[in-house]
Every structure is written in C-alpha cells, then in structure tokens.
Amino acid sequence: MKNKSKTNMIGKIWRGYSFIFVFFIIFLVYALTSSGFTWSATMNIFRHSAVIGIVALGMGLVCLTGEIDLSAGSTLAFVSGFSVVIFNMTNGNIAATLIFSLVMGALLGLINGILVGVVKMPSFIVTLATMLIYRSFAQYFCQHISKKLIGGGSSVYKMTSGLAGYDSMYGFGNGKLATLPIVGIVLILFTVLFVYITNDTKFGKKIYAVGSSEKGAFMSGINVRLMKMMSFVIMGVMIGAAAFLWICMNGSSDPATTGNSYEMYAIAAVVLGGIAMSGGKGKMIGVLFGSLSYTVIDKIIIALKMDSLINNAIKGIILILVILIQVAGPQIKEKFMTSKE
Amino acid sequence: MALLEMKGIRKSFSGVPVLKGVDLTVEKGEIHALLGENGAGKSTLMNVLTGTIPCDGGSIRFDGQDLKNITVRKSEQLGIAFVHQELNLFNDLRVFENVFINREITGAFGKLNKKEMIRQSEELFERLGIKMDPKAMVSDLRTGDKQLLEISKALLTGAKLLILDEPTTSLNNDEVEHLFGMVKDLKNKGISFIFISHKMPEIFAYCDSYTVFRNGELIGSGKIADTTPPEVTKLMVGHAEEAGSYEKRKTGDTVLKLENLSGKGFKNISFEVKKGEIIGLTGLQGCGSSELLQCLFGITAPIEGTLEINGKPVKSGSVHKAMKAGVGLLPANRKETSVIPDMSLVENMYLAEQTLSAGKFHINKKAETEKYNRYQKQLNIKAESGNSPIVSLSGGNQQKVFIARWLNTDANILLFDNPTQGIDVGAKEEIYKLILSLANEGKTVLVNTLEIPELQKVADKCLIFYEGQIAGTLSHEEIEEHTVMMMSTGLTETGAKKNDNEVTVK
Numbered sequence: 005m006k007n008k009s010k011t012n013m014i015g016k017i018w019r020g021y022s023f024i025f026v027f028f029i030i031f032l033v034y035a036l037t038s039s040g041f042t043w044s045a046t047m048n049i050f051r052h053s054a055v056i057g058i059v060a061l062g063m064g065l066v067c068l069t070g071e072i073d074l075s076a077g078s079t080l081a082f083v084s085g086f087s088v089v090i091f092n093m094t095n096g097n098i099a100a101t102l103i104f105s106l107v108m109g110a111l112l113g114l115i116n117g118i119l120v121g122v123v124k125m126p127s128f129i130v131t132l133a134t135m136l137i138y139r140s141f142a143q144y145f146c147q148h149i150s151k152k153l154i155g156g157g158s159s160v161y162k163m164t165s166g167l168a169g170y171d172s173m174y175g176f177g178n179g180k181l182a183t184l185p186i187v188g189i190v191l192i193l194f195t196v197l198f199v200y201i202t203n204d205t206k207f208g209k210k211i212y213a214v215g216s217s218e219k220g221a222f223m224s225g226i227n228v229r230l231m232k233m234m235s236f237v238i239m240g241v242m243i244g245a246a247a248f249l250w251i252c253m254n255g256s257s258d259p260a261t262t263g264n265s266y267e268m269y270a271i272a273a274v275v276l277g278g279i280a281m282s283g284g285k286g287k288m289i290g291v292l293f294g295s296l297s298y299t300v301i302d303k304i305i306i307a308l309k310m311d312s313l314i315n316n317a318i319k320g321i322i323l324i325l326v327i328l329i330q331v332a333g334p335q336i337k338e339k340f341m342t343s344k345e
Numbered sequence: 346m347a348l349l350e351m352k353g354i355r356k357s358f359s360g361v362p363v364l365k366g367v368d369l370t371v372e373k374g375e376i377h378a379l380l381g382e383n384g385a386g387k388s389t390l391m392n393v394l395t396g397t398i399p400c401d402g403g404s405i406r407f408d409g410q411d412l413k414n415i416t417v418r419k420s421e422q423l424g425i426a427f428v429h430q431e432l433n434l435f436n437d438l439r440v441f442e443n444v445f446i447n448r449e450i451t452g453a454f455g456k457l458n459k460k461e462m463i464r465q466s467e468e469l470f471e472r473l474g475i476k477m478d479p480k481a482m483v484s485d486l487r488t489g490d491k492q493l494l495e496i497s498k499a500l501l502t503g504a505k506l507l508i509l510d511e512p513t514t515s516l517n518n519d520e521v522e523h524l525f526g527m528v529k530d531l532k533n534k535g536i537s538f539i540f541i542s543h544k545m546p547e548i549f550a551y552c553d554s555y556t557v558f559r560n561g562e563l564i565g566s567g568k569i570a571d572t573t574p575p576e577v578t579k580l581m582v583g584h585a586e587e588a589g590s591y592e593k594r595k596t597g598d599t600v601l602k603l604e605n606l607s608g609k610g611f612k613n614i615s616f617e618v619k620k621g622e623i624i625g626l627t628g629l630q631g632c633g634s635s636e637l638l639q640c641l642f643g644i645t646a647p648i649e650g651t652l653e654i655n656g657k658p659v660k661s662g663s664v665h666k667a668m669k670a671g672v673g674l675l676p677a678n679r680k681e682t683s684v685i686p687d688m689s690l691v692e693n694m695y696l697a698e699q700t701l702s703a704g705k706f707h708i709n710k711k712a713e714t715e716k717y718n719r720y721q722k723q724l725n726i727k728a729e730s731g732n733s734p735i736v737s738l739s740g741g742n743q744q745k746v747f748i749a750r751w752l753n754t755d756a757n758i759l760l761f762d763n764p765t766q767g768i769d770v771g772a773k774e775e776i777y778k779l780i781l782s783l784a785n786e787g788k789t790v791l792v793n794t795l796e797i798p799e800l801q802k803v804a805d806k807c808l809i810f811y812e813g814q815i816a817g818t819l820s821h822e823e824i825e826e827h828t829v830m831m832m833s834t835g836l837t838e839t840g841a842k843k844n845d846n847e848v849t850v851k
Contacts, residue, residue, distance in 0.1 A: 216687040
C-alpha cells in the first residue's frame, strides 16, 4: 500500500511537471553534444525563445478555454510588417511603434474573438481563415505601398536605419542586461505575469472554468462568450508584443516568412507544457519550458552540424513521444494492474 | 402461453438492492403497462431484459426459451426491442439510412444498394400504415414521426416484444393517437408491448394489463379492465412515510412575484413567495417547472407577463442580473451543469461569487479557504481538504459544495432543481434538513422535484405543474402522493386538462 502511494506520487509529479523532465533531458543532450557550451550560449536560448515563447503564452490562454488560434503566425507577420511602416512613417517614434503593435495585435485578436466567442463559430475554421487573410494582407501591401514606407526594400518591410529610434530599438532587441538577453527577460516577465493571472486572479480561474465545463461555467454566472473573446484579444496583444520584439531583433519583417508555422510551434509548446487541448487543464509555467525545449532542439542540431531541414522531424517526433508516454502510460499501467489481479 | 416470463429477478448496485425479486409476465399480443414511481426499478428491469446489465438472480423465459447471460445482441436477435425515451436516431442521415444502419444492404465492392433499402423501407412503412418518405432527412421529421421511425426500425428486425419507455412525453395529442393507432394494429398482429408511462389517461385508454413496482418490489398486477386510476395510483405510491422535522416558520414580505408569466415551456404562471418560505414545484418530466426555474435564473427570457424580485421588476434574461438580484440556481443534472471537473472544492465554491466581485482582480486564497471551512462546517461537507478535486466527492457532498457556491453569493432566493438526483438516501435526508435550516435563516427556497415524499418533508406549499401550467396548489397538510399524482397526470377536473391542445411542452 505504501509502495503504491509512492509510485502514485511520482506518477503525479510526472503528469503535472513532465515538461521540466523533458526540458532537462533535452538540455542535457545539448550540454553533452555542444562543444561551445558556455553561459552566454545557454542564455542565448532565452533570446531565441522570446518571440515564440510570448506567442505560446497567449496560445496557452486560448487553449485553456478549449479553443485554438491558427492565425498566430500570420498575425505576427501582419503586425510586425505594419509596425515597421509606422516606425518609418513617424520618423522612428518608438512609443508610437510599440503602441501600434499592441493595439493592432489586439484588434486582429478581437476579430477572431468576436467570431469565435460571440458568434460561436468554431475557432479552428475562423482562425484558419484569418490565417490566410492576415498573411495575404501583409504580403499584398508590401508590394503596393510606397517604397519609402517599407524602407526602400522590395519585398521586405525594413526599418530605416538612419531614423532616430532605430539604434535604441535594435539595442533593446539585441542587448544584454547583466549577461541576460533583454528579450529573454521580457519573456520571463511575461511568463511571471501569466502564471500570476492564471493562478491567482478571478479572471484566470474563469478561463479554466470555461475550458473545464462550459455549461457549468455558464450556470455559475460566468459570461462564457466574453471570456472566450477576451482570451483571443489577449492572444492578439501578446502577438503584438512579440511582433515588436521581432522588429527590434531583426530590424525588418519579411511578410512571406516571418512567423511561418509559428502557430504550430506555439501549439506544440503548449501541448509539451502540459496544457490540454480540450481546455481547463495545465499550467502556464509549462509553456515556458515547452518553448525553451524547442529552441534547445534547434541548438542541438546546429551543434551536431546536422542539416537544419531535419529540424521539424525531430521536433515532431519528440512531441509524439512525450504525449505518447502521457496517454499510453496510464493505459499500460491499467492493463498491467488488471492482469496482475 | 406467455411470451415473456421474468421470475424473481434480483439486482443490487454496490450493495444497494434495486430489484428485490420481481416478476413480470407479458402475454402474446398485449399492451402491458409497467408502472411505478421514479426509482421503483422499472428501467433496471428493462435493462436486465435487454442485456444491458446482468442480473444477480432469477429466471427469464422468452418465447419458450430460457435465457441466460443475455447480451444486447442476443436479446435483439430473439426479438426484444427497446425504444428509448431519448431517441437513438441519426439526425444527419436519411430515414432509410437510419432504418438500415449497421445492417446495410450492399452490392459489389461494398457499394450501398440504396434502391433496395429504400424499397424495403417503403414496404415496411406500408405494412405498418405509416406515411413517411424514406428519403427524408431525419432532422426534418417531427418528434412523433421520429418515435414511429424508431418503432419501425425495431420491427424490421422482426421484434416480438417492444419496450416503449415513456414514448409520449414529447408528443402532442394527435401524435399520441397516431402512435397508439399503430401500436394497436401491431398488437392485433401478435406483437407485444411493454409500456412505461406515468400518464394515467393513456394507460387506461390503451393498455390491457399492468404491473406495479415500488422500491424494487412487485406490488400488484392484473387486468386494466378490473381496476381504476385511483386504485393504481394508490398501488404506486403506497402509504405515507414517517413525518420529518418540518415545522411552521414565520414568513416575511413578498420577495418573488410572478404574474401571468409565460416562457419557453410554461404558460400563465402566477404566484407569490414570501421571505423564508419553501415552495415545492412538481409534475411529470417536461411539465414546465424546471423551465420556470431556468427562467427565474435568467437563462431564458420570459415571453409574457411580469416577474418581480424583491419588489423590483426583472425583465431581460441574464444570469448575471438574476445573480445580482439575489437569485441562485442549483441546476438539475449536477454532473453536466454544476461540476467544474478540473477544479478543487474551494475553486468550485468561489467561482460564482467571483463573477459578482470581478472588479477585485486578485484572489485572496487564504480568505477563500477560510470561507470554505466555514461552509464546510455549516453544511457538513465530508472531504479531506478544500484542495481535493471536486470529482473525488460523492454526489451528496458535491451538491453541498454547490449549495455553498450559492450561499457564498449571498443569494436570498435559492432555486433547487431536482437537488437529490443521483444521491443516496442518507445524503438526501441531509439535503432536506439543510433546506429547512436555510429557510429558518431567512432564505427563500423553491424546490423542484419529482419525488413527492421530499415535498412532504420540506414544502410549505406545493405547486403542481401539468403541461406547462399550474394544475393545482396544495398547502403543506394537503400534500399527499395520491392527490399530487392525480393532478400531475392530468386526472383532476380542476387541472389544466382542458388546455391540452393549447400548449405543447417539450
């Protein structure tokens, strides 16, 4: 009996925090394979996780309500592209660019949110459609607005480097604070904020309740439609913030490739982080580890000098393996128990 | 020789006997009414017969064959068909596809032979005297036609015995007549029916014989022609149980006033409730009382009439507004409508209150736990700690957590919709006591239940619903199973029977 409760305990920790185990295993592989394993290389993981991590946090919130957002990558391309335009238009006004990023992200999220939450259309379909729409707009306008606004490039939104705010933005995107990349700190701050919101606020508990039992939440007086809409708006704001980081880090945005497949990476990070796609279950802290894990995989592939084209295959296999253990584990255990009796 | 003979059937669920050795005999070519209150064991017996659940003891003889280890498949092959209350039809398929589901007629390469299936369906419908287009979409059919389709489906496989589980609850009078017209035809062809219903007029109009169960025991059986509705009702309810701890309370001002209120499922409802009163609502499934509670809680908007809560008129259907006005609803179907399965007890408790205090963003976990501990003592919730998952509790204790949920919102009008559903006897007793003590503390309580003994224990006044209207009002002393049953089956003259054709209740 005592033994049983002990294994249950370990099982519980594995189920609740498997993302930490997964991260450390992957990290260990990285540490062993990488010849250039240093503190700053490790810290670089945070830098490269920043954009996808922030998108994944928003995705985590959406998934907790039981919905999905496939338009994340396209929204990132749209917002980052037009933020560059605003930057160029305002002669390098950082505040205007930042505010535009966040508001534009929120607006695009609101469109998803109204259609999913209020009109009650399936989120898979709605965001599939807006995925096509947002990226198409980003690419179309890149060709059809004044060259001056896109920084003189041909098919890329480029920040004009001579403008006033350029250096401080680029410094923000690529600088370090006490050996930590600034964008990595931003990611950690957002994670802390999201962990707080989901754990300790009434808003967060309502998000969980909606995902756990929509009917039960409704009967407890929760405005289910509003909660779903809000989760998409917050998702949009997060993508806006990620878009701002993106242009700070890169100084440009290519509407054809920026954020490509990011919705898939974000969803994978969310799932790896232990959030149930059916909603209502999982921890926000897992999302951070989920996104870090994926960045480390990139690093391992570089360290092993493998072709980066194999990248997605490995990420996919790891995702299947982790979920396989989570899903098949209890089934195998149950079979084992009944056969023992 | 009898078609079906069940003798001494016993069945217990986790030690609680549900069937205590009951008999049921159905002759060839008769309509047999199986009667009893909710929980008398009718459904369990039928599930044993169709092989859904195994029985613990007793013998079953069908069509001259002894049945052992019945499975659903076997009972189907033998010719026993169960037409469930909730229809098992595929709304998105066509009529003939439903008829032939899982026994499709196929040609080469598994290609469906639709022509043949349509032809056979037409033939079947003709034989049964039903007018139905085999190519119609099931979703376009009326409920009555769906019922007929379900029965025809059973007959395609050559059923000899059909079990109809309350088939008329969702039908209007014309449809009922049509249904029984067909049933009578089939009866003359030698097919037998077991008919489960609570509606006395139907039973006496169409059935040949009856069997009555109460609390898992056989109470009586015989020919319908030899008995009367009051006699059967008496058999069903038995005699009054021991008195509870009910005593008269002082009541205050009027807190709830309904005037000619109509809405989805109910019509022209008028009554007043005073502070501290316990009002019982009852009636058959779908009689409108549950729908009325949902309307009071703002889930549906009233169509006509006025509703006043604490002297203020309330109009639009909004749960939030109803909660602000001090109304709390403990909904029926606890599992679906109350339980937030991924959350702990404390979280399940504070959720509703937090929609009212959403302005204060942060959750003070310590304060919430203290609140929970207080309610835990007051309501006697048996749980390890407030952080246990809600799904780890028994039904009765879960229900107490949800009562705490509404006490936590400071609701002073508590609506309890079937609060003892799926709860064991001991916990039921506790819930009644809680209702009484809440009323003593000045809460106003409306209890909707199908179980009349519950009302005898708590209600100051009882409103009996029939087909969406109030068929009668009884004071505490007058609440008596026999009278209630008569009223809720539409037997009394004073009831809403004459309005049968006006209101169709789902």
